[in-house]
Amino acid sequence: MPKNESAARGARTRGDRTRSERSIDVHDAALxxxxxxxxxGTSMKDIAAALHLRAPSLYNHVSAKQEILRDVMVETMNDLLKVVRSAMAGTDDTVLKLRRAAEAHVRYHARHPREVRIGNHEIPALEEPHRSAITKLRREYSRMFVALIERGVEEGVFTTRSPLLSAYAILQMGIGVSMWYRPDGPLSEDEIVFHYGDTALGVVGGVSGRAGAPATEGAKRPPKRAVGSKK
Amino acid sequence: MPKNESAARGARTRGDRTRSERSIDVHDAALxxxxxxxxxGTSMKDIAAALHLRAPSLYNHVSAKQEILRDVMVETMNDLLKVVRSAMAGTDDTVLKLRRAAEAHVRYHARHPREVRIGNHEIPALEEPHRSAITKLRREYSRMFVALIERGVEEGVFTTRSPLLSAYAILQMGIGVSMWYRPDGPLSEDEIVFHYGDTALGVVGGVSGRAGAPATEGAKRPPKRAVGSKK
DNA sequence: GTTACGAACTAACAGTCGTTCGTATGGCGT
DNA sequence: ACGCCATACGAACGACTGTTAGTTCGTAAC
Structure with a gap:
């Protein structure tokens, strides 16, 4: 799961909030x-096979297949919300806020492709009441972008005639990254993040060309050349 | 299926290329x-129930579940390719070509949401050798947009530093439409198409603001007000 | 009125699904 | 050396999967 890359290993003292070490492996294979x-399209037998186990053994670590899906989707959506919110919190400038939000959004999709693919594709497979909870979180997430763009339009820094359509375009851009990005591909994570940070401002029709300094997270700005290799 | 909205009803003279009337119903319910x-997540029993039938009766009209998926995906991808190609063919101006391609792309996704959702989500469910065929068609489709944007950069009418990233952003924009657009929603098909036609040019960094006349297909240009209702 | 046929049905197939149960095993604390 | 306990296992469960076979029914053609 996205959170707790450093911790989450030891400490099984409380058996509820934290997951056992082996349970993490199961979640990861399922992911x-x-x-x-x-x-x-995935059976418990498949998940077990990935861990060199038989299906019934999984039930020593998780209580049901549906529970794995619920954990993945809920945690991912909360994590994404938290990450993008904190990226926006660093500044009061609307243009910069959008740039940083878009960058964080894209970066998250590049770093957690499995989680967001499931989040985007498996909503119908998630049973109630959790599906409604997820849908609500997703509306909250997109609403955050829409509101920010609306604010920029009121301030006169964005020119889009539909903040909703612009927000959806920016969000989709990031989702796309999770579908094709490979760390060993021709484009680096930073190149994609920077380019799509620019593009986001182009989508909302920023003042003239591009504006707003890049985020502090990630590497330094690349030199102003063409990005990635041609083939 | 997307093609033959006028024809495809009668004419069962050749039993191969054309589908029987009832078979179309099965495909539509499955769609x-x-x-x-x-x-x-869909069983043959589910499909049959939608037609007030029992599962075995479906085999009077289709030969297998997998065959339905194959038909849908292959025909949709070919149809999409054809539509966008012909939209681009009307002009030699690169800027206008991109606008028309983007508009056709978006319009298709608004009009055929079921088909393209399946096309985008169910690739792993499609068995070989058809999956490879579909993947090839999809590469051809995106390659078409990339090549067009590259040409615009060479001509100096686009300023993007990565035609690949710009193309993916534009394609994703359309895919997004298929996920949320509803004909009875606050935004009309034409509003979305026009806005995203503009946005596509913003993504590739067109000369200054916006350029290129809208496509001839669809309704007249809407007046220059904010688009859609606020809530 | 008989034949022919498309299309629907029930019954049944072999296989897989997620899950439960009872048992075996192996390492660790005492 | 003992027992504990987490973990893995095979067997089995009822439900469901896609699909086939055999049969019945209603209608149209002759």
Whole structure:
């Protein structure tokens, strides 16, 4: 799961909030398979096989297949919300806020492709009441972008005639990254993040060309050349 | 299926290329269910129930579940390619070509949401060798946009430093439409198409603001007000 | 009125699904 | 050396999967 890359290893003292070490492995294997084949296209036998186990053994670590999906989707959505919110919190300038939000959004999709693919594709596979909870979180997330763009329009720094359409375009841009980005591909994570940070401002029709300094997170600005290799 | 909205009803003279009337119903019911719940999340019993039938009766009209998926995906991708190609063919101006291609792309996704949702989500559910064929068609499709943007950069009418990233952003924009657009929603198809036609030019960094006349297809240009209702 | 046929049905197939149960095993604390 | 306990296992569960076979029904053609 996205959170707790450093911690989350030891400490099983409280058996509820934290997951056991082996349970993390199960979730991780499921994450890969759900992302590749979909929830209904993956069997408990498949997940077990990835860990060199038999299906019944999984039930020593998780209580149900549906629980794995719920954990992944809820935690991912909360994590994404937190990350983008904190990226925006660093400044009061609306243009810069949008740039940083878009960058954080894109970076998250590049770093957690499995989680967001499941989040975007497996909503119908998630049973109630959790599906409604997820849908609400997703509306909250997109609403955050829409509101920010509306503010920019009122301030006169954005010129888009539909903040809603602009927000959706920016969000989709990031989702796309999770579908094709590979760390060993021709484009680096930073190149994509920077380019799409620029593009986001182009989508809302920023003043003239581009504006707003890049975020502090990530590497330094690349030199002003063409990005990535041609083939 | 997307093609033959006028024809395709009668004419069963050749039993191969054309589908029987009832077979079209089965494909249509499956189209809705596959789009809503996914291929593996839909059973033949579900499809039959939508037609007030029992599962075995479906085999009077289709030969297998997998065949339905194959038909949908192959025909949709070919149709999309054809539509966008012909939209681009009307002009030699690169800027206008991109605007028309983007508009056609978006319009298709607004008009055929079920087909393209399946096309984008169910690739892993499609068995070989058809999956490879689809993947090839999809590469051809995106390659078309990339090449067009590269040409614009060479001509100096686009300023993007990565035609690949710009193309993906534009394509994703359209895919997004298929996920949220509803004909009875606050935004009309034409409003979305026009706005995203503009946005596409913003993504590639067109000369200053916006350029290129809108496509001839669809309704007249709307007056220059804010688009859609606020809530 | 008989034949022919498309299309629907029930019954049944072999296989897989997620999950439960009872048991075996192996390492660790005492 | 003992027992504990987490963990893995095989067997089995009822439900469901896609699909086939055999049969019945209603209608149209002759």
């Amino acid at each position: 890969t398979l759900f992302a590749e084949r979909g929830y209904h | 809705t269910l596959f789009a809503e719940r996914g291929y593996h």
